[in-house]
Amino acid sequence: MLKVVLNKDKEIVNKIKKGLKENNGFCPCSLIQTEDTKCMCKEFREQKTEGLCHCGLYKKINIK
Numbered sequence: 001m002l003k004v005v006l007n008k009d010k011e012i013v014n015k016i017k018k019g020l021k022e023n024n025g026f027c028p029c030s031l032i033q034t035e036d037t038k039c040m041c042k043e044f045r046e047q048k049t050e051g052l053c054h055c056g057l058y059k060k061i062n063i064k
Helices: 010-022
Strands: 002-006 058-062
Antiparallel strands (some): 002 058
């Protein structure tokens, strides 16, 4: 089972949150603004493995 957590790196979190605010909630790493790139992006929501989202704000971890 996977759990979503915020990145532990506060500098990255602050930078991405600022970008999200400036982009009306769209991923600051994406050039396209669609519902699929709205944070938490579709790509990350559908990710079935551990790892970071594209911009590094969130991380999926395996919990047992």
